[in-house]
Every structure is written in C-alpha cells, then in structure tokens.
Amino acid sequence: MMPSRFKHQVPKYKITRSEACINCGTCARTCPYGVHERIEGHNRVSPPIDYKCIGFECQSKEFCCIAKCPRQA
Numbered sequence: 001m002m003p004s005r006f007k008h009q010v011p012k013y014k015i016t017r018s019e020a021c022i023n024c025g026t027c028a029r030t031c032p033y034g035v036h037e038r039i040e041g042h043n044r045v046s047p048p049i050d051y052k053c054i055g056f057e058c059q060s061k062e063f064c065c066i067a068k069c070p071r072q073a
C-alpha cells in the first residue's frame with residue numbers, strides 16, 4: 001500500500017510527445033491544468049505532468065492540447 005500522500009500523483013493517463021514535437025509551447029499555453037510547462041528561459045517543454053490531465057473528457061473542450069498541436073505530437 002502506498003502512502004496516501006502519493007495517491008494524487010498516480011497518473012490516470014499517459015501523456016507523451018512524439019519526435020515530431022517542435023517545442024512550440026502551444027500545449028503549455030492551452031492546457032489549463034498545468035500538464036505541459038515551458039519554463040522561462042528553457043527552449044524545450046518540460047516532461048508532461050500526467051497526473052494533472054483530465055484525459056478523454058478533454059477531447060470535447062476548446063482548449064484540448066491534442067487538437068491544438070501543430071505537429072500532432
């Protein structure tokens with residue numbers, strides 16, 4: 001049994017970016033849940049924070065990162 005303080009960090013969804021990613025930062029700007037992050041001064045987006053993603057529910061939302069990515073990454 002894992003300590004409960006880690007419970008919320010068990011990712012429900014696996015977010016990946018393919019090699020096609022050009023680090024444009026669109027996903028970081030669109031996701032309101034902070035899954036994608038591009039730290040000031042970094043030229044690459046940070047590894048996705050999976051556990052914050054709402055998953056398939058997001059596909060119907062205007063901000064869905066999958067629909068907005070210019071490279072389908």
Ligand code: SF4
Nearest residue numbers: 021022024025027069
């Ligand atoms: S929107 Fe797509 S191409 Fe742009 S940083 Fe995110 S995953 Fe990469």
Ligand code: SF4
Nearest residue numbers: 031035053054058065
């Ligand atoms: S699918 Fe939605 S909640 Fe998940 S990372 Fe993309 S924009 Fe954020």
